[in-house]
Amino acid sequence: MAASWTAIRLCSGAAKAAAPVKVTRWERLKNSKAGVWCRSLFSDYKEACRETVVACWERPVKASIYLGLLGGAWTCFSSRPDHSSFETNLVECSNQLGVLSPWIRNGTSDKHVQNLVKLCNDGRLRHLSLGIVSLTYCADYDPDSSLYEAHCSNLSVPWRELPKRVLDVGFAGQWWILASKMKDYDINEEEFKHLPVQMQATTPPSVQEVERNEKLHKDSWLPLKMESEEEGEGKSPEEKTAV
Template identity: 70%
Template sequence: MAPWRVAMRTFCAAAEKAAAPAASSRWETLKNSKAGVWCRSLISDYKEACREMVVGAWERPFKATVYVTLLGGAWACFCTKPDHSSFEAALLERSNQLGLLSPWIRNASSDGHVQSLVKLRNEGRLRHASLGLLSLVYCANYDPDATLYEARCSNLSMPWWEFPQRVLDVGFAGRWWFLDSKMQAYDVNEEEFKHLPAHMQVTSPPSVEEVERNERLHKESWLALTVEDEEKDTNVVDREEERVSVKSPIKPLKEEHTQA
């Protein structure tokens, strides 16, 4: 058994020595090939670019801060860009808000804008376009599933110069700006106040003193009355009743004595 083990060890050592030059030769061949040279040059270029970027940021921190801020803002706008489903959800929410109000209270501008958007949505004419940092919602002439000749013919499609007129809303930074601006005073019907004088149509916000006074009075109205205040009130009421009771029976007594 011992000679057999010695022979196996000798054979394994010889095989390892023979395989080592072969492996090293293959690695050298791969490094010196065209693909290896291209990969090494690409890695060296990226390494040099990263080094120059770090050195430039260290030498010009203000410029580097501006670039990083712009890139971070662009990335934030891209991540928070609303999509078509968010527009439909916002439209349905605004429609429900107006539906909870009486027609006499709704703002005509808000109601008309939301109703027109809902009508276009029901007709399937709302389209969504993503422009990277922002989104656009515009109206089309026909539903995408329509099989009419006018809807399918490319020569009769919407010309590009009419696109700005068809834009209905702009989505940026997680908001739909046109829809939000139309819904700012959706519960104020301006038609109710158009017959009032000009000085009554314009309202000014209250001053700081008036706001503080109203808040103080509101807080005081919730305070419980103390015993002293209740006693004072009862004493005042009793005194008033005594005065009335004293004054009222004197006149009839005097009249009776005079008659007698």
């Protein structure tokens, strides 16, 4: 009887050992090729981040310089102007010149803005983004034109001619060429060409001259002091004249 029970236990233990172990879906996913690749990738990034932190701790000055450069590049990238901002600035500059008389407009500013407005009306202005810098250049034809020359790739302008066609450079939220051309847009230098050379250039007044002019302006609003006749009788003509 004891031998039979022993045989039954051995058979049941062998059956349990031979039964397959149930594997969960998550374990199958981890042991798959995609799971192994993701774990190895995560391990590589974890090791790279650890080495980066250690290097920053050991060389803080170098790390600060790199972080500053990366932050500056990201700021320039996020603040680079687009084509719509260029058109907006162009309209504002055109309005500023439009409210001025033709006799006092700056010739350089007016010529540059009028040229840009003409190209914009012809549909020949193009925008090119280079990451942290934006460029505005002119093309030969409007893209909506039905001319053969406007759509033939063999007749397109080569890239080596792009520097000659650049009209403005956008960087750090500003179009620099347009801003430089609009400097002193309300001063017509042609009005002063007949003056002597020493009078064509003006210098800003000093602090002392400004204070003196302000004092004279304030004194001009003070009431005049009139001397009475009795006080003036006892004075000589020279004293009266001095007063």
